[in-house]
Amino acid sequence: MRRYAFYFDGSRCTGCKTCEFACKDYHDLDVGTAFRRVYEVTTGETVRADDGTFATTCASYPVSLACNHCDDPACARVCPTRAMGKDPASGLVVVDEGRCVGCGYCAMACPYGAPRVDRDRGCSVKCDGCAERVAAGSRPVCVDACPARALDFGTAGALRARGSQASVAPLPPPGLTRPNLYVRPAAAARPSGDAEARVANPLEVI
Amino acid sequence: MPQANLSRRSFLRTSGALGALAGAGGAVAATDALFGSGVPCAHAAPDEKTVWGHCAINCPGRCPLRFHVVDDEVTWVESYATPDAGFEDPQPRACLRGRTYRRWMNGPDRVNYPMRRVGRRGEGRFERVSWDEALDAIASELRRIIDAYGNESVFLTYATGVSSTTARTLPRLMNCLGGYLAGYGDYSAMQMQRILPVVQGMTGFYGSTLNAAEEAELILAFGTSPVETRQGGAVSHYDWVRLREKAGARIIYIDPRLSDSAMGGAGEWLPINPGTDAALVSAIAHELVVGDLIDKEFLDAYCVGFDEDTMPPSARGQNRSYRDYLMGTGYDKVEKTPEWAAPITGVPAARIRELAREVGTAKPLFVVQGWGPQRRSNGEMNCWSITMLPLLTGQVGLPGTNHGGREGSFSIGLKSIPAGQNPVKASIPVFLYTDAIDHGTEMTALNAGVQGAPALTQNIKCILNYAGNCLTNQHGNINRAHDILADESKCELIVVWETAMTDSAKYADYLLPDLFRFEQRSLIGTGGDVAYLVAGEACTTPKFERKSLYECLTLLARRLGVEEAFTEGKTESEWIEQLYEETRAKDAGLPTYAEALARGVYLRENPRGRTIVHEAFRADPAANPLSTPSGKIEIYSETLAQIAAAWDLGPEDVIAPVPVYTPGFTETDVPTERLPLRCSGFHYRGRLHSSWGGIELLRQANPQELWINPADAEPRGIAAGDRVRVANDFGATELIAKVTPRVVPGTVCMAQGAWHDADMGGDRVDRGGCINTITTHRPSPLAKGNPQHSNICEVTKA
Incomplete structure (x- = not known):
């Protein structure tokens, strides 16, 4: 099985969300559904002393995240109908809509929040790695869209050389699902599990 | 195992909203022949066509849009992405907004028919009318107003929703009819546009390109967020990301806000109170003087007014130099120490001293500001002050430097449709149009910046607003603007052309449905560190009763008896071709018209690699003087001293001849x-x-x-x-x-x-x-x- 992976360069990403919206347009996703989301992590504080001067320890960085097409996908592990699974040819984790009953176990199990249940369609929906484009020799839409050139896609073997397996906050430790996401972290990035590194834009990633 | 079945096409089949599509397939359409430059065209459905167009909104990105069209409906909007493009390869890629055009094109806010207001102005209640009814009424009202009040009563509001070589044809129509009251300036950079040419010459508005900063040792970024203001893949968004990665420089962001440009932690955020940049700069300048870190040789040779040595005769011996301002020997007689600046700016005095040392020793020093520091009540002085840092340290006109203003760009300038001569000589600052409706006849050159005439002779009675939202939404004090616009006895006719039901559109007496530039043939040139042009065709036929502005104004010109003068017998397409050929006659490197249309996108690298502002002036100031009265950079400006003496100004309307800190209104x-x-x-x-x-x-x-x-x-x-x-x-x-x-x-x-x-x-x-x-x-x-x-x-x- 081929192992496709995403690469995310946190030192380039500006949090602009072009990836998210290019995906939404290509896959025709409406309000409330996104296959890729951009998280803002903000740490530290900015205070004003009695003399009116500022001191800051504030730092902030974005993380763009879709499905990581994990080697040990939590979504597939819990799927009662085997609708969720890895495509044997590409290794991409995809939903078989014919089998999916929309129970939502995958959405609850995935530590990255990738699958969501689309109530109108009655099944789970998520990033399929633009499988059709990839099969035709192109890259996923989000990768080709990035103005800052912070995203890439390829085989895990090739991308491993450019970053470490996803272990920046707010992502969970990679040991949970063995994600196919390799990351070059921003200077301000905190490691997975860092207590202070909370998601600062919860309204934007619903 | 499951098949990948969440494709766009399966969505489209099930949604049905955008018309039926042929079955999923991997057909790959022709590439180079149609689209040039090796741009890929993968995954086209068999009956799908792709069409280049460009974004035309008020952003220099003007990004290429590649419309995928099936059955005359756009199914998705791609942009520019060549396969295997490296980080260094320019890629004008549309931002998140460009990816949502389908929602706007087909959205509930789209204006589809000519409409006539039936409610009060601002209520947004309209009735559908025919084009004939609308144009007959507009022509007759416009004629009545011109006859009754003169051409000076017709104003074209500042409006920036659409740009292309033929997008702005209203001035042309009005000039065929005897002219109109023009506005000068804009809502983006009015204060900077006004002050920098006075003190640094007409070439002083746009600075060095961002890639010039690759050679810098220190970059000071005042009130600017290049990744947010221009978000495309070949303008300042990408240019800044590339600079951050390539430059050896330390970057300090001076801003009340840790902007998205400062995210990631690669630079330092120096938090400051908004509008106090001039106080920070004054204290840094004071420390540069005290610490003997100024480049006196540069100041004497290239500038006037830093100290008594280069003061113009009119101001000599009066303690009016910039040095006098800094040291407390002139003007407010306050020494601009770090302790003075700290409570104003919020920057601790010790940090200001440290900054002064960094600024005074870093070579090259690249100082850039956005349009934030100048869009203020003290904007002229605040903006001008920031430019003192490169001057004091002699870091101007050399590799790795900027003049302290906003960055410039390398662009392809395409000729636009000529507006003709405006017989009305008076013009007003664009921001004062509501004043000119309310009490135009009280506005003069001395109290309201009227140019071309000593005063206005007529209040505005008619507003023609093409693709702009400055009637209310983007104007100052909406509640006041509403009161003025809603009074139909003041402005008697408001016509708005729009693609969306904006707040401003609700004030229209007649609201006319416009086409996007990508729904018609359109050319535009632009750039950042690299330049590009986009040649687009209509992605679909015009839907509903939408018309291009050119077609609409041709019909209006016919009713007003000036069709021949307006069109010169040419269609808009013929104009576009003629204007392009006129540009190409002076720029032979451009592709032919047919090639441009076939390629869609044409990119051009800056032959000099990067542009450095004032490079020629620095190399030989005698041969290349600036267009200032002295031919040099003016740190003391006699022009400003004269304006301050002549104009009707209130006590807080500070126009000083040297760049001072003033708190504003x-x-x-x-x-x-x-x-x-x-x-x-x-x-x-x-x-x-x-x-x-x-x-x-x-x-x-x-x-x-x-x-x-x-x-x-x-x-x-x-x-x-x-x-x-x-x-x-x-x-x-x-x-x-x-x-x-x-x-x-x-x-x-x-x-x-x-x-x-x-x-x-x-x-x-x-x-x-x-x-x-x-x-x-x-x-x-x-x-x-x-x-x-x-x-x-x-x-x-x-």
Whole structure:
């Protein structure tokens, strides 16, 4: 099985969300559904002393995240109908809509929040790695869209050389699902599990 | 195992909204022959065509859009991406907003038919009329107004929703009819545009390209967020990301807000109170003088007025030099020490001393500012002050330097349709058009910046507003603008052309449905560090009763008896071709017209690699003098001294002959017990000004939020996600709180451009988070520009 992976360069990403919206347009996703989301992590504080001067320890960085097409996908592990699974040819984790009953176990199990249940369609929906484009020799839409050139896609073997397996906050430790996401972290990035590194834009990633 | 079946095509088949598509397939359409440059064209459905177009909104990106079209409906919007493009390869890729065009093209806010107002102005109640009815009525009203009040009573508002070589044909039509009252300047950089040419010459507005900073040792970025203001893949967004990665320089962001450009932690955020850059610069300058870190040789050879040695005769011996200002021997007689600046700016005195050492020793030094520091009541002085740092250190006109203004760009300049000669000589600052409706005849050259004539002879009686939202939404003090516009005895005719039902469109007497530039043939040239042009064709046929502006104005010109003068017998396509050929006659490197249309996108590298502002002047100042009175950079400006003496100015309208710190207007810049917080606007990824403000898809992931520091939120009982009300004497607006350490205490920030949403017949409280509900209409002293970042307010839970 081929192992496709995403690469995310946190030192380039500006949090602009072009990836998210290019995906939404290509896959025709409406309000409330996104296959890729951009998280803002903000740490530290900015205070004003009695003399009116500022001191800051504030730092902030974005993380763009879709499905990581994990080697040990939590979504597939819990799927009662085997609708969720890895495509044997590409290794991409995809939903078989014919089998999916929309129970939502995958959405609850995935530590990255990738699958969501689309109530109108009655099944789970998520990033399929633009499988059709990839099969035709192109890259996923989000990768080709990035103005800052912070995203890439390829085989895990090739991308491993450019970053470490996803272990920046707010992502969970990679040991949970063995994600196919390799990351070059921003200077301000905190490691997975860092207590202070909370998601600062919860309204934007619903 | 399952098959990958969440394809776009399966969505489309099930949604049915955009017409049936042929079955999924991997057909790959022709590439080079049609689209040039090896741009891929993968995954076209068998009956799908792809068409290049360009974004035309008020952003220099003008990004290429590649429309995938099936059965005359756009199914998705791609942009420019070559396979295997490396990080260094320029890729003009559309931003998130460009990816949502389908929502705007087919959205509920799209204007589809000519409409006539039936409610009160601003109510937004219209009835559908035929084109003939609308154009007959507009022609007859326009003729009546010109006959009754003269051509000076017709004003074309500042409006920037559409750009291309033929997009702006209203001035041409009006000039065929005897002219119109023109506006000068804009709402973007009015203060900077006015002051920098006075002191640095006409070449002094645009600075070095960003890639010039690759050679710098230190980059100071004052009030600028290049990744947010121009978000495409070949303008300042990408240029800044590339610079960050390639430059060896340390970057210091001087800003009340940790902007998205400063995210990632690769530079230092130096938090500062908004509008106080001049105080910080004055104290740094003081330390440079005290520490003998100035380049006196440069100042003597290239500048006038730093100290007594180069003062012009008119001001000699009067302690009026910049050095006198800094050292407390002239002007306000206050020495500009770091201790003086610290409580004003919020920057500790020790940090200011350290900064001065860094600024004084870093070579090359690249100082750049955005348009934030100048869009203020003290904007001219604040902007001008920032340019002192490169001057004092001699870091101008050399590799790795900038002049302290905003960065420049390398662009392809395509010739636009000629406007003709305007017989009306008077023009007004664009920001003062509501004044000119209300009391134009009281406006003079000395009290309101009227140019071309000593005074206006007529109030504005007719407004023609093409693709702009400055009637209300983007104008200062919306509540006041509403009162003036709603009074039909003042402005007697308002015509608006739009693609969306904006707040301004609701004030139209006649609202006409426009086409996007990508729904017609269109050419545009632009650039950042690299230049490009986009040649586009109509992605679909015109839907409903939408018409291009050119076609509409041709029909109007026919009714007014000037069709031949307006068109010169040419269609818009013929104009586009002729204008392109005229450009190409002077720029033979451009592709032929046919090639341009076939390729869609043409890129051009800067032959000199990067542009350095004042390079020729620095190399040989005698041979290449600036267009200032002295031919040099003016640190003391006689022109400004004369203006200050001649104009009717109030005590807070500070136009000093040297760049001084002034706090700005009391009512907008000095917090009080009742209005204790400052409020500054900023550019937001979810909109370009107010464009896209109606797109729900964007609003959901880019909510309109008020940035507020925990130190200000907690005492007010405000938590993240709460709905809050921001109010002052001008009005009140509501939005959601983003409680964050990314903004300084004492200041709240609100992205500008959100759509105004108030019951103007009721409480007038805006539920859309539109900052102009709380901005002033009072113009800045010199430019008479919009000071829309100068606000004080109180914030409460809504």
